[in-house]
Amino acid sequence: AQSVTQLDSQVPVFEEAPVELRCNYSSSVSVYLFWYVQYPNQGLQLLLKYLSGSTLVKGINGFEAEFNKSQTSFHLRKPSVHISDTAEYFCAVSDNNAGNMLTFGGGTRLMVKP
Amino acid sequence: DTGVSQNPRHKITKRGQNVTFRCDPISEHNRLYWYRQTLGQGPEFLTYFQNEAQLEKSRLLSDRFSAERPKGSFSTLEIQRTEQGDSAMYLCASSLGPVGAFFGQGTRLTVV
Numbered sequence: 102a103q104s105v106t107q108l109d110s111q112v113p114v115f116e117e118a119p120v121e122l123r124c125n126y127s128s129s130v131s132v133y134l135f136w137y138v139q140y141p142n143q144g145l146q147l148l149l150k151y152l153s154g155s156t157l158v159k160g161i162n163g164f165e166a167e168f169n170k171s172q173t174s175f176h177l178r179k180p181s182v183h184i185s186d187t188a189e190y191f192c193a194v195s196d197n198n199a200g201n202m203l204t205f206g207g208g209t210r211l212m213v214k215p
Numbered sequence: 216d217t218g219v220s221q222n223p224r225h226k227i228t229k230r231g232q233n234v235t236f237r238c239d240p241i242s243e244h245n246r247l248y249w250y251r252q253t254l255g256q257g258p259e260f261l262t263y264f265q266n267e268a269q270l271e272k273s274r275l276l277s278d279r280f281s282a283e284r285p286k287g288s289f290s291t292l293e294i295q296r297t298e299q300g301d302s303a304m305y306l307c308a309s310s311l312g313p314v315g316a317f318f319g320q321g322t323r324l325t326v327v
Binding site: 144191 | 219221246248250255256257258259260263271306308310313314315316317318319320321323
């Protein structure tokens with residue numbers, strides 16, 4: 102079984118500032134890692150994923166994340182945020198052996214202020 | 216790219232009634248998942264189909280819940296004898312192979 106912890110429930114940040122959303126996971130097997138974004142009353146959109154290979158993963162909308170196996174972390178970063186980045190962000194993990202169901206963290210609400 | 220389509224987008228029902236939701240996955244995707252999301256929480260896995268076979272069910276899926284995917288195309292999720300605790304967003308996702316699930320916009324259920 103896996104679990105995901107998103108350490109911050111809310112992250113306020115000013116427009117054009119950098120941001121990091123933290124994610125830690127636990128699993129007894131190898132995993133795939135994902136970040137999704139959810140706008141109000143919408144479904145989830147995949148931002149980026151780590152399957153294997155380079156630990157630095159680039160996604161859409163200027164986001165990137167780094168897989169750190171020793172610290173079991175997969176933090177999401179963006180060097181300069183926009184008002185339109187205001188949304189809920191979910192980190193998720195799936196094991197790579199079974200049906201690949203996603204286990205999600207509780208979410209981090211990114212609030213970008215002008 | 217039509218994406219994953221879910222209907223209805225919103226459903227209000229009285230406690231004790233039955234409801235059914237439909238999910239149309241991306242056409243070539245063989246895997247289909249249902250998740251439930253309550254307010255302020257991350258989605259929780261409910262069930263998973265590969266083609267028409269239901270291969271995994273969460274313990275969250277009580278016997279009042281049933282899901283089908285006839286012919287490996289669209290899927291339905293039925294909740295019988297709804298309870299107020301069933302109020303949530305029900306999300307459907309599909310994928311081709313094991314990774315990179317694409318989500319629909321969800322069906323928000325309110326049980327009054």
